[in-house]
Amino acid sequence: GTPLSWPDFQDLQRSCTLCETLFVSKITGTTLSIGDRAERTTGSIVSANYFDAIGVPPMLGRGFLPGEDQGQSAHPLAVISHQLWQGRFKGDPAIVGKTQRLNGVVHTIVGVAPEGFFGTFVGWGMQFWVPASMEDIFEAGGYKLADRGARWIEAYARLKPGVTLQQAQQEFAAISGRLETEYPATNRGRAIRFWPLWQTPFNNAGTLLPTLEIMLAVVAFVLLIACANVGNLLLVRSLARRHEMSVRLAVGAGRARLWKQLLTEGLVLSLFGAAGGLLVAYWCRHALALLFPARGGVQMHLPGEIDWRVLALSAGVCLATTLLMGLVPVLQTGKIDLAQSMKMESAGVVSGRERAWVRSGLVLVQVSLSFVLLVGAGLLKQSLLKVRTASPGFNTRGVQDTAIDLLSAGYTPARAQTFQDALLERVRALPGVESAAFAKMTPLSYVSSATAPIVVDGYQPPPEESPTVEYNEVGDDYFVTMGIPLVAGREFTRADDEKATLAAVVNETMAQRYWRGRNPLGERLQLKGRWMQVVGVAKDSKYSSVREKPTPFFFVPLRQNSLRGSVLNIRTPLAPQTMATAIAREVHALDS
Structure with a gap:
């Protein structure tokens, strides 16, 4: 959670009894040189236990060994991403043991991360990982591993099963209190705070979560509007089929059978919609990242993989929309009075005041949801304009x-x-x-x-x-x-x-x-x-x-x-x- 010094991180590693593991990952920018070609890229400075702690072993070679994160510039090693391996090294199967220059220093490649793994900094794709012993090559301010006052790293903790966030925070508070007593010159007033990953202030996750919540709310409103719209169309269709339903009831068909048919029709419609949505989602799964082109070596990585969780959510939404869309026609069918319906059919009457009221209600729902969505969009635009026009304290123009x-x-x-x-x-x-x-x-x-x-x-x-x-x-x-x-x-x-x-x-x-x-x-x-x-x-x-x-x-x-x-x-x-x-x-x- 809180930015730490390397000595404080080591004390936490030794003292935390509720943590399954603690590890470090600090984003850094660098110049990558291979042969006579150089480019800016982004990577991470990590503790030696990084790949073991997150449970992602390299697909080729190895991660870092214990002790390789100690000593000033003592271990010029690197694990590279699968993307970098394929792009700059053409997927060379003998890549382990070869070298590349990072910030002018030759680093030996000891491993290749698996495909699809881009690190723990949400939203950005890391292209390499180096041990913390090399931090003075990449970070401003010189060598800091022995400096307890230099708070430059971000630490992650995996809690033991059954341990709550509150329990972990209490233990961290006790440890930080002890460090404050032992090292008052550097740790006075330096409480160590704990956050869930999706709320941490130094990771893009904390920034992306509110954005994703807003997007999810917008999608939910649009879905409700669509359900009301389709429900209205199904209601009109059910009125047009009133004669058919009346005849089927007259010849002995049960109401439950008619309900089942209407719900099945709604389910088929929902399945077609879900299939179309998944197809569009597959085509556009990386479209969001295209809005943020690489700049200064920063590769955006906004994962859009369609896995079982996406399919399960789609199935749940499909069932929910089936009920929302098909509920009104089913209820209307349940209210059919066979004798009255036959009289209305013979008189050419196709709907009554109650059905008109239902249709008007659905239209009212659509308009209300659309208005809420429009107001929300306006407020969001206003907030974005305020952020965009907020003065940073210097003149950015030009x-x-x-x-x-x-x-x-x-x-x-x-x-x-x-x-x-x-x-x-x-x-x-x-x-x-x-x-x-x-x-x-x-x-x-x-x-x-x-x-x-x-x-x-x-x-x-x-x-x-x-x-x-x-x-x-x-x-x-x-x-x-x-x-x-x-x-x-x-x-x-x-x-x-x-x-x-x-x-x-x-x-x-x-x-x-x-x-x-x-x-x-x-x-x-x-x-x-x-x-x-x-x-x-x-x-x-x-x-x-x-x-x-x-x-x-x-x-x-x-x-x-x-x-x-x-x-x-x-x-x-x-x-x-x-x-x-x-x-x-x-x-x-x-x-x-």
């Missing part, structure tokens, strides 16, 4: 980004810095480019910010608080490029390199929390044992979601930190394809 990962291409840090400087100057000189800047992470992207405990000079945290703040590594002109206003101080310049005094820009919320009533400019904060000086205050903006509340956040110069996996942000009115072509041309010119 901003484009592209990943530039030089270290993965074999560049040394010094050469990568020189290349980035030259590329930045070339891009800024392109016609139509207003500004450009590098950054470690793009706001509102799938790549999470780095998180680390901090020490603020002059701030005494309360006993229950352990200050831990998210941050991003950014280059000069970043705030101008992203349209993030500065309310005080300055932004970073090229002079903020490894030789200069370490600098930081904090947001308004962080300034108010840790320097309440004081000017934060010139004050100091400590990150990973290094003191840095606050040189600017930026307006609050959104970092992970447009719905998030204002949260403390700060920025550090990219030149004083890591260059791995940088993103080039560009503000320009030019079309993305035009800009992409121009950047590719400049990269090739510099790399030639």
Whole structure:
């Protein structure tokens, strides 16, 4: 549930008595290089017991062995997806033991995941899995396996049979309380919370569930409207067959037999509808994923497989619709007065006031359900418009980004810095480019910010608080490029390199929390044992979601930190394809 540090996860593994197993899976983006071809892709950093814990053994090779998730960059191994194996390796049966480069580091392929398995991050298709020992190759902030204050992983627990969520939460609370006592500097106020998978905040499942519930409600309303419509048609048809029913009753047919016939006809109609629906569902089972094309290496995976559960639900809905559609004609048939019916037939009367009332009632049901559906659609559209037009705190219009990962291409840090400087100057000189800047992470992207405990000079945290703040590594002109206003101080310049005094820009919320009533400019904060000086205050903006509340956040110069996996942000009115072509041309010119 709660983001954990690796040492805390290990303590949970050792201490949890109600858990059958605990494992880690953290999404990460990388550059995959095979031969002379490189591309962005998405994978997971996992604990060594990952495949054993979820009960999905690789179809080729093996998973990770105990201990292969320990040590800094000690085990450059990878399990690849079936899709990657088929696509990039042409289904090579001798793939185990071969290598691929992930973020510039050679990884040996030890296994291939089974077809259809894309990991535990709902909605996204993972293309590879690497042990946690390799996290510093993929994650911002350097090596974190020994850092109890670095809360960067997401842990999953499989409870033992019969154990309730409440019981597990109580044990986790006891364990987190013990850790808080033993490690107050990093764990103070850090309760460990537990969520079911479909409610967890760090997995797409928690986001998709409300959407799926809305879609299910819409489908249910449409189904009810269709049932009322078809029921009305069946009622009209039964009135047209009134003479037939009267004659059959007159010659001795029982009412139960007529009811059975009408329900059977309704069931056949429902079966045809269900068969047609399943056929359309099969053709469109992957259509939803087509609405979200791969971007930045992220492969969407919204499973649409038709299994026994789908068939069982279809059968249940089929029976329910049979009753809904056929109930009114059956009830009307049950009310046939044989003598009165014969008189009405001889007089040419085909329906009475009661039948007209029933038809009007069905029409009223249709109109009412349609109105409810229309109002719901309007409210949903209004909510989506609010989310779409909500201000993220920076100007998104005209901003484009592209990943530039030089270290993965074999560049040394010094050469990568020189290349980035030259590329930045070339891009800024392109016609139509207003500004450009590098950054470690793009706001509102799938790549999470780095998180680390901090020490603020002059701030005494309360006993229950352990200050831990998210941050991003950014280059000069970043705030101008992203349209993030500065309310005080300055932004970073090229002079903020490894030789200069370490600098930081904090947001308004962080300034108010840790320097309440004081000017934060010139004050100091400590990150990973290094003191840095606050040189600017930026307006609050959104970092992970447009719905998030204002949260403390700060920025550090990219030149004083890591260059791995940088993103080039560009503000320009030019079309993305035009800009992409121009950047590719400049990269090739510099790399030639």
